[in-house]
Amino acid sequence: MFSVSYTEPVMKATSTPTICLNMIVKNESRVILRLLNTVVKLIDSYCICDTGSTDNTVSLIETFMTEHNIPGKIVFEPFQDFGYNRTHALNEAAKMPNQDYLLLMDADMYLTGEALKNPESFKKTLTKDCYHLCQGSPTYYYKNVRIVKNGKGYSYWGVTHEYVKTPEGTVYDAIDTDVLFIQDIGDGGAKTDKFERDIRLLTKGLEDNPNNDRYTFYLANSLRDAGRIVEAIEMFKKRVEIGGWIEEVWHSYYSMGKCYAILGEHEKAISAWIDGYNHYPNRIENLYEIINYYRLRGKNRSAYTFYVLAHESNRKWGASRDFLFLQKDVYDYKIDYELSIVGYYVNDSGIDLVKTCMKVLAYSHLPDNTASNVLSNYKFYTKKVSHEPNLLPAQPLDVLIRLTDGFNFDQVFVKSTPSIIQRENHLIINTRYVNYRIDDRGGYVNQENVITKNVISVIDISKPLWKVVQEFELKYDTSKDGRYVGLEDIRLFLNGTEILYNANRGMPDGSMKIEHGKISLDEESTKDSKWLELDSGNRQIEKNWVLFQASSPQEDKGTAVKCVYNWNPTFAVGNIDLSSSHVNVIAHKPVPYFFRYLRGSTNGVLIQGELWFICHAVSYEDRRYYYHIVVVVDPKTYTIKRYTPLFTFEGSHVEYTLGFIYVASVDHLLIGYSVYDKTTKYIELSRTFFEKDMIQV
Incomplete structure (x- = not known):
């Protein structure tokens, strides 16, 4: 030395x-x-x-x-x-x-x-x-x-x-x-012959210390890892016979079961896993293996029975850091993932499967295929908010439904998603008309040109009986029209008394940009329009940017209008320089795992000192399935505070929303949405309807 x-x-x-x-x-x-x-x-x-x-x-x-x-x-x-x-x-x-x-x-x-x-x-x-x-x-x-x-x-x-x-x-x-x-990581320089080396060392160790519990346990593990499964089973049995530390005894039963499963001797595997539970009910990795085994074979009641045992153990003891070789993901999400499937067939205890699915989706290390499976199954459990009573009185609702009926567009056009803001005693609504259709598989059936027309409606709501006081087709800068004609997915936003908008704009070169500008009711036209550009550069296709303001312009140091341009991998916020087209990035905040599936739907609305957004997620299966979610954000720190479970408006495959307002006098949300891009609908719901199910971050 x-x-x-x-x-x-x-x-x-x-x-x-x-x-x-x-x-x-x-x-x-x-x-x-x-x-x-x-x-x-x-x-x-x-x-x-x-x-x-x-x-x-x-x-x-x-x-x-x-x-x-x-x-x-x-x-x-x-x-x-x-x-x-x-x-x-x-x-x-x-x-x-x-x-x-x-x-x-x-x-x-x-x-x-x-x-x-x-x-x-x-x-x-x-x-x-x-x-x-x-x-x-x-x-x-x-x-x-x-x-x-x-x-x-x-x-x-x-x-x-x-x-x-x-x-x-x-x-x-x-x-x-x-x-x-x-x-x-386990990729060190001395790992090339680790298992055989350890078998040699441990065998020699047992010669010097016969029946040593630790050597016996790790020799069994090394034999298993070296693929010597039959020998490993016998060594695990010996470790169980020696007794002593319950963690090694339990793990021997657990590993013995996995070895039997490798050999295809599933009855012996289940027997070993049950023996492990009988000796030490605190741990549930063995129960998870049983649940998974029965679920994969369609024996859902058996799977559910063992889920109940595992859930109770997890609730009582949790994932203790004292557990030896803790398979923590089993405790964090894997047994709940099993329930998200089994519970469709058997749910005797009436477990809330929406909460179960949302818990799984929030797991920070969830495999992509598991997340996709949960989203695919979620449609069987999701809440349909249209089943709730519509709190909007009949006459105002009738006014909204009949908006733009006086416009005689070509029959190829259908009404689609509205956007809505309130300026004093007036609602200002943009109703989108489109010339494409969505087929039974969720695909787009387009004409030679994809055309959007937009109609602005101004409604006097100062009295119980609402009245349309102005309505016009919105004029815009047509110089960039090509295959895509018009402003797609206009989102209205109130900045003081000014009406601002964001819209998706398909460009002649195939790119898509975010158009931002003002709407003049007097001129019945957009004005001061520009393409928003991140200082770091834009992607080829930009969509779904949404606007918001903090509680006061003073708190924003003179730049009151902001946008959210990404919901994943971070909540990305930028300041919009209204005198130019630049968006200066000011925040990247962490988000829950499943936000990778979220896209912006509505602008942010200040509700009781917090920002509320509605976003959407799409599950891509044999066709698209849309879900929606309310996300609550701190307007000063831009941190995600809480969110609702995913929901649908009507349970239809394709649904979309572009805006809502908060009716503070009654503590309600008035939301506009579309179904299959060919209907225009409205629903008013209590804020507490969403609040009561919120999930804290």
Whole structure:
């Protein structure tokens, strides 16, 4: 053993504890910098034991540490077994003065968490002897001792799958996963023959320590991972017979069941999983396997029966960080995903399947195919708001339905989605007419040109009996008309007393832009129209940009009108410079996972100090299915606060909305929408109708 680099750590003038990176390495040149780049701000020194690298691992470490002014040493000790070499690394670190804690890592890991943003504050929280961190992935992890006080006589026990052995009286604590988490990738330089190597080491370990519970358990795991399934089953049985720590006993039943399933012996698999539940009902990964097995075979009542058991266990105990090799995604969404299918056939307890589906969709690591399946099945559970009483009185509703009836357009045109705003005692509504149709498969049947005509209606609502006082076909700049003629999906917006609009504009070159401008009721025309452009550049096709204002122009520093141009992967907000066409990006805020499916429908409406938007999502199946959602946003911070479950207006395949108003006097929302782009409809609903089902972010 000798040191190839050593710089004495300097005593810090503050009382902040110091952290030394401590690990063993061998041929880790492919991954070592990935680790070092994540720990560099957290560590004050390093002590690394190389067990026989033949690549440039050592020089990479030295160069990195020198460039970042981090003192430390690398020592060499030939590999004997993992317990021996890791203990050697601990002992070498104990010789280094002024290093309070050791961070125990492997080269094929990396750190994430809030502690990396403010390392000094984190280090000041370290007061205990040992700290457990969770390692693995967001969907599968377990806790392990990864931060320990230096020079306390700790050692590692075990030839492989070793653990930190601590003196009696050691005080432990745990660090939350959002503070520090170890992403365990498992692609290190010593993994090429890992399973067979571990089998050799563990077999030798059992020769020296017969019936050792830990060696037996990990030998069974290694046999399974090496594909030696029959041998693994026998070793798991032996581990169950030894008894002891319930986590390893339960996991042996669980793994035994999975081994039987691989062999196609499903009755034995289910028997093993049930035995695991009988021994330890706290965990549900085994029950999930049973649920999935029965659901895939159409035995939905059996699947539902085991779901009830799993749901109760999950409700009672949850996903404890003390669980060994926790399959966290089972607790977070997988059993609920099973219910989202099984519940269509059997739901004796009357579980709210809308909430179940929304919970699954909100899971941050949901596979795309699972999300698509949930959206596809959601139509069987979704709420149809048209089934609620329409709170709009009969005469005003009749006025809205009859809007534009006096216009004698060619019969090829049909009324479609309206947009609506209120200016004092008047409603101003744009009704879109289109010359295309949507066929039975949800596809568009177009004419030679795709033409949109827009009719503006002004309605006096100052009296109980509403009255149309102005109505005209909106004139616009026709110079950019080509195959696409007219302004598509006009969204009206009130800026003070000015009427603004956004519209999709198909261009002659095949692109689609967002046209923004004003509407003059006197001139019956658009004016000051321009194409909105992001400073970072636009995409070839831009659609569904929606407008909003904060609570007052003063709070917006003179630029009151803003737009949302993306709902995923972030909630993206820009300031519109009304004197030009530029949109300056001012915010990117995180959103729930399923917002990747959302697109803007309506402009934002201020309701009781919050911004309310209606968005839409489309499920692409044999045809398109539209869903809608109300999203509530903080107008000052632009953070998503809550949202409704997805809903439909009538349960039709293609529905769309472009606007709503808030009727503050009665606390109602008046919404305009279309079905199949060939009807124009309105419904008034209580704000509390949406509020009562809101999901908090």
